[in-house]
């Protein structure tokens with residue numbers, strides 16, 4: 305098994321505390337990424353979704369995971385579970401210092417997460433405290449107007465990486 309931290313980096317313009325929150329309708333945030341087989345190294349063509357509250361039984365085991373998948377090529381089966389409590393909001397200060405910050409953590413067995421897709425369901429706060437919800441990062445950037453600050457806010461130059469942790 306390997307524990308992978310999903311770390312992101314972004315340029316935040318007059319905005320802070322960027323988090324994968326889910327929709328304003330109460331829907332949970334869903335992670336999308338491609339899957340790499342630990343057996344043959346094949347990376348899936350399509351992105352797979354992982355939702356922390358959705359649990360699936362692991363065949364031939366009493367355990368469950370947020371994703372159970374079998375490789376199309378070598379038939380090796382693997383699973384992934386979201387590990388809570390390892391994530392932090394991405395702040396304006398992080399952005400200023402160009403830091404990567406973990407926003408998710410995954411316990412990967414037999415398969416691994418690669419190529420994260422930001423998509424929608426993000427939330428953040430203007431430096432004035434204005435709340436922004438339903439932020440869609442599918443285009444790799446986002447901008448809006450903060451009435452309280454009478455200035456534009458934005459998210460640019462999104463990057464991500466998966467880092468092995470303990």
Ligand SMILES: [Zn+2]
Nearest residue numbers: 341344375378
């Ligand atoms: Zn495989």
